[in-house]
Amino acid sequence: MKTIILVGGGHSHLHCLKKIQPQEETVKWILISPSRYQYYSGMFSGYTEGIYSLEETRIDLDNLCERAGCDFVESTVLSIDPDQQHLLTDKGDIFTYDFVSFDIGSRNDSLEIQGLHTHNLPIKPNYRFPEQIEKLRNSRRTVFIGGGAASIEMALSLKAWKMKMGYEDHAVTVIHSSPLIEKAGSFSSKKMTRVAHSKGIELHKGRVTKVDSTRVHTGEGRTLGFDEIIFLGGPKAPPLLGSSVLQTDEKGFLLVNSYLQSVEYPNVFGAGDCATLQDFPNLPKNGVTAVRQGPVLWKNLTGAAAGGKIIPFEPQNRYLAIMSIGNKEGFLTYGSFSLVNGWAWRLKNWIDVRFVGRYGG
Incomplete structure (x- = not known):
């Protein structure tokens, strides 16, 4: 039996957790996350404004894992040894994997600004x-x-x-x-x-x-x-990846190929904000990219574990983005086009509520 460890409860990993079949007997799945709850970044603005309650913005990873037949571990991964295929957590536990995927997001800090x-x-x-x-x-x-x-x-x-x-x-x-x-x-x-x-x-x-x-x-x-x-x-790179022997870009983000694999270790995968695509280094690190990477990550993790086919991730040139600007108004952009109105906010609200509902039901 192969062991696949998902580190972090980001958008791409949520897709994988939803796809796991509880009766699966060829793969053991483990999710390691520092919190039982994954807060959906698309609703940060709405929660800040007081539109959503805390419960409406979060996904219960423990419950999601239980439904998927995946082990949930509430810990922070401190280091990875890709040669020995080990992960060390803040609780002193060591996990061994056959395949590991990182979807741990980024951090909001800058070491370039004094103080x-x-x-x-x-x-x-x-x-x-x-x-x-x-x-x-x-x-x-x-x-x-x-x-x-x-x-x-x-x-x-x-x-x-x-x-x-x-x-x-x-x-x-x-x-x-x-x-x-x-x-x-x-x-x-x-x-x-x-x-x-x-x-x-x-x-x-x-x-x-x-x-x-x-x-x-x-x-x-x-x-x-x-x-x-x-x-x-x-976004700034999480310290976990920059302090490892895994190859990163110049900013410390995990460097992955088109199959979302580490360029040096094919059994290490990365998606979302914490990873940079080698062939598309300027691809935006946002929720849209992470959501679109989810199905590719799922196919490649399961394909690699079965010794089968894996597929490349193909970024899109333009994408729809909607920002909440207060009082249930939205600022919609698509390429160079933009508009501001209540309809844009209602579309954003429908997308966000539907996303959380997909994993929280």
Whole structure:
């Protein structure tokens, strides 16, 4: 019997867990995750705004594993020895595998900004998210670092919650070194800038160089005070992979081929934010990519275990993305096209509720 270990409860692994047949006798499946619950990142903004309850945003991995006939282990993997095919957890347990897959997401931190690590409010791994949102809601001056979709969506959702609660005097600021949602194109970027201003977000153009206990410093010589600060300036590699002997890209993400296999160890797989495709290094690290990798990962893990066929992952050139911008309005982008209305939010809500329901039922 082959042993396949899934490390992390990310989008791609959720698909695999749903596909496992409980009566399967040729493969032993194990999921190792630091929390029983996997919080769905697509609903982070809605939870921040108060639209969803905590229970509506999370998937019970233990229950999902029980239905699949998969062993669930609530631990954090500290290291991997791909030569001996061993994993070491924070509880001192050693697991041996025939095949292992990593879908552990990324982290929201930056070692390039002096002092950030000490004062940053980390919402990843995802199970830390709920407790951190309470801190943001109580913060009178909140600073988000980053101009991408994650940063501006969270800022707008937090601002919407504060306005509903009567905290109009609470400042929500976004510091960004490049145009907002730059990858969506200049037209969408300008539209998002107008939206942010109209919703009361304070925008500051600049690159953060230092963070101390009360102020943010930019390279342009400006300083801003804060009560809470959160870095959402793009995904950063989880330390587990960078500290291993597995080959990574220059940023520390697991380097995988088109079959989602480690370029050096074909029995090690990676999907979602924690991995970089060797042939498509600029592929966005987001939920859309991770969801689309799920079926390929499933076929390749089971195919490899059976000594059968595996298939390549083929990225798409354009994809639909919808951000929540507060008050049940959505900002939809597809390539360079974008629109803002309530219909876009309703579509996002339908997609998100359906996704969680698929694994939580």
